[in-house]
Structure formats: C-alpha cells, structure tokens
Amino acid sequence: MVPSRLLSSLLALPVLAFFSLSASALPRPRTASSTAALKLAVRINSYGIKNIAAADRARIQVLQAGGSASVNATNTVTTYTASIGVGSPATYYTLLVDTGSSNTWIGGNKAYTQTTASRDTLNKFKVPYADGSSVSGEEYTDTVTLNSDLVIENQSIGVASKTSGMGGLDGIFGLGPADLTQGIVDDAYEVATVMDNLYTQKQISSEVLGVFFAPASSDDSSGELTFGSYDASKITGSINYVPITSAYPANTFWGINQSIRYGSTPILDETAGIVDTGTTLILIASDAFNLYQSATGATLDKTTGLLQISPDQYEQLSSLYFTIGGITYELTPNGQIWPRSLNSAIGGTTDNIYLVVSDSGDSSGSGLDFTNGYCFLERFYSVYDTTNS
Known part of the structure; x- marks a missing residue:
C-alpha cells in the first residue's frame, strides 16, 4: 500500500472494487486490457x-x-x-x-x-x-x-x-x-x-x-x-472486490459494508454505507464521529463546519483504518486533512489544519452509516463492476 504522503509524486493508488447485485449478465473475466x-x-x-x-x-x-x-x-x-x-x-x-x-x-x-x-x-x-x-x-x-x-x-x-x-x-x-x-x-x-x-x-x-x-x-x-x-x-497491489451491501438504503447505491478504527481504537463496527463521488468529505455516524473527535482532540470550527486541530495535534494524529471485505485500507494523517492550499475555498483560515472526517448527522444503524466521498476516493482507486454480479 502506498503511503498517502507519497501520492502526489507517485499517483498510483491502492484499489477497492464493488459489484452490483442487480446484474443479469453472465460472468466475464476481469482484465485490464x-x-x-x-x-x-x-x-x-x-x-x-x-x-x-x-x-x-x-x-x-x-x-x-x-x-x-x-x-x-x-x-x-x-x-x-x-x-x-x-x-x-x-x-x-x-x-x-x-x-x-x-x-x-x-x-x-x-x-x-x-x-x-x-x-x-x-x-x-x-x-x-x-x-x-x-x-x-x-x-x-x-x-x-x-x-x-x-x-x-x-x-x-x-x-x-x-x-x-x-x-x-x-x-x-x-x-x-x-x-x-x-x-x-x-x-x-x-x-x-x-x-x-x-x-x-x-x-x-x-x-x-x-x-x-x-x-x-x-x-x-x-x-x-x-x-x-x-x-x-x-494502482498498486491487487483489486479487492466486495459485494453490494444488503442493507437499505445503502444497497440502492454503490453501498458496501465496512468498519473503521482510529489507530488501534474501533470507532465504527462493521455497518453499511456508500461510496459516492458526489460527496466531498468522509461522513460517519454521529456516535463514531464523537469517538473520532475525542481521540484526535479536535474542536469544531463553526465557519467551515469541519474539525480543526493544532500543529501539535497533527503530529500526534493516528491513521484511520477502513476494513472492507476483510481488506484494510490505511488513510494516513496527511490523508485526513483538507489541503491547506484550498482553505480559502471553504472560508477557512490559511494556516489552519482542518480534518475531512465529518458527522453524518445520524446515529449508527440508519442503513447508511458512512459515506466515502472525494476525500477518500482521491486516495484509493475504485472499480464499479455490474457485469460480474
């Protein structure tokens, strides 16, 4: 797996893949040609x-x-x-x-x-x-x-x-x-x-x-x-396919099951959510978000709506680990922060450090307990496979 801090130069991403359960086509071999x-x-x-x-x-x-x-x-x-x-x-x-x-x-x-x-x-x-x-x-x-x-x-x-x-x-x-x-x-x-x-x-x-x-x-x-x-x-490594979740309403989208831990601390047990290019942040259920905020020591910035940490807290920031289909994907500390060069685009202060993990607004158990948006997909290549149901 490529550390997130190196992605700006390597631009080769770990990969995860999903298949739709609604396909009726016969299986075909997956190739890269x-x-x-x-x-x-x-x-x-x-x-x-x-x-x-x-x-x-x-x-x-x-x-x-x-x-x-x-x-x-x-x-x-x-x-x-x-x-x-x-x-x-x-x-x-x-x-x-x-x-x-x-x-x-x-x-x-x-x-x-x-x-x-x-x-x-x-x-x-x-x-x-x-x-x-x-x-x-x-x-x-x-x-x-x-x-x-x-x-x-x-x-x-x-x-x-x-x-x-x-x-x-x-x-x-x-x-x-x-x-x-x-x-x-x-x-x-x-x-x-x-x-x-x-x-x-x-x-x-x-x-x-x-x-x-x-x-x-x-x-x-x-x-x-x-x-x-x-x-x-x-991409780096192999492609890891997982089925669409059975939980509603995540199963009507590109929905998967995953669990999340911060360092060695579990913050979200395996549950259903979605992968979505139309969402900017990584959203997690409110109870998981509260655990993440407590673990990082972050405070909520009212202007941007994002969690904010100090440079000292950033040095202590642990990786987030997303386990999907038995495979664990590491989002390093660098992958958890909003690009500081874009702070002005969200009304933030130039030198502040904002986190891209945010509160979905509902407790876990809703059938859509997380959303892996742009800030996740910019670190992991994704493959969406309907044919190989």
Whole structure:
C-alpha cells in the first residue's frame, strides 16, 4: 500500500472494487486490457456556500430517506467534471461526474443543440437535489459521445428547462446503479444508463467502470474514468472486490459494508454505507464521529463546519483504518486533512489544519452509516463492476 504522503509524486493508488447485485449478465473475466478512458477535470468552487459539512449532510439525508439526490454544484467545493458530446455532430457539455445518481441531463448552463439524432420522447423528468430544489425538463434520446472510441446511440438524456445551483456547469453525468433512475422520467419505470447502453451496444465487453481521482494537493489534480475495465497503471497491489451491501438504503447505491478504527481504537463496527463521488468529505455516524473527535482532540470550527486541530495535534494524529471485505485500507494523517492550499475555498483560515472526517448527522444503524466521498476516493482507486454480479 502506498503511503498517502507519497501520492502526489507517485499517483498510483491502492484499489477497492464493488459489484452490483442487480446484474443479469453472465460472468466475464476481469482484465485490464481494451480500456477506453475519459479524462476528467477538477474544479475548485469559488462561489456558493462555504460550509461543505452542512452541504454533504443535506445530501446524505436525502439518500437516507431513499431518494435519488443529484449534486447541487454550488454546494460542492471540489467537483470532477467530464466533457460529454451530445448530438451528431456533437455539442460538448461540461458535466459533473456523480455515482450517487444515474440519469444524465444537460441544460444547466448551456442550451441543448438539437440535431438529426435528437428525438423528443415527450416524457417529463425531474431530479431532486439534496437541498430541496430540483432540476426538471423533457426527456430526449440522442447520440452521446464520450470519446472517439465510445459513441452511444439513442441514449436517454434529460434536457433541463428549470435548474438551480449548477454554478456554471451544464448538467450531471450519472454513473450510479440503474435502480436510481426509477421515478425520474414520466411513463418509464426505469431508463437505461450510460453504462447500460455502452454494454448492450457492445461498446464495452464488461460493465466495469474504473475511477481515478488525483489528490487535490498533487501537481496533477485531475482524474480519469475508464470504461469496460480499469487502468492498471494507476494502482498498486491487487483489486479487492466486495459485494453490494444488503442493507437499505445503502444497497440502492454503490453501498458496501465496512468498519473503521482510529489507530488501534474501533470507532465504527462493521455497518453499511456508500461510496459516492458526489460527496466531498468522509461522513460517519454521529456516535463514531464523537469517538473520532475525542481521540484526535479536535474542536469544531463553526465557519467551515469541519474539525480543526493544532500543529501539535497533527503530529500526534493516528491513521484511520477502513476494513472492507476483510481488506484494510490505511488513510494516513496527511490523508485526513483538507489541503491547506484550498482553505480559502471553504472560508477557512490559511494556516489552519482542518480534518475531512465529518458527522453524518445520524446515529449508527440508519442503513447508511458512512459515506466515502472525494476525500477518500482521491486516495484509493475504485472499480464499479455490474457485469460480474
């Protein structure tokens, strides 16, 4: 396992992987060949609210209620975006990458350009946000271009007529399980996702998605999505697959079971939660958070909503250990702090040390007791495998 302090130079991550229990395809061998990659860009939000802990909690509360919460971009400090083509010839849109929702929609900042490939289904769509607002409009099917190797025909896309909180982004690129499309589009129980269509249209041989996020403090704060496989050059060690949890509501997302300890002290027994690119922080149940705060000696900073520690406390900080499927992943002290170069983006003081572990707002036992967000995924490569159920 690569120590987190070295990631800025090595940019090769330990890896964990999940499979969906809803797949019906026959098992196929997992290989690292024939990959098709899509580069991502990272954007640091300079607008909207500063309290990212409150924004993340609001999102998770919607998910705990069984909703499908898309990302409100103005409430997210660090966002990963992809340039996606729609139409033929393609018009390119900057879309936020979200594994916590599954519908793809455009029109938040840039108007939809129709071509001969565009077809209006006359169905309405509506996606709720975690803060209570929503995006709504009309469903179309159209050609979607991810890169020169990946072109999807007749992909369902939402064309927004009413949006809020997108902060200059054009829409959402939904990469969650297909179940999350239920109830989003009128007259359609469920719609085929981008990953579904890539597979059924034989653009990829296995319904696998590899996600690489470079740490925000590194020299290359970018990322990459790999469709149909994973990028072996980005990882160290072996791939460790775990099944989707059986606990609701985590099992409707990319949900897993894990336990967490701080140093040698257990703070969260094995329980269900989710891995989510649409959440910035690492959220844990309130009882676990209280144990973590006590162990670190941190105090709560009201401006950012984050825990704050002194330089002396940082020197005493222990690693966090996440055990998933019998494999333990170490998040070193460096991995637990918000990048100090980005303190101003969250309304913090330049030299302060803030922790990225925050309170989910509910006690353990909710069925969604943790969320491993960006700050976790920037340290560990993740693979999402639907085909190999």
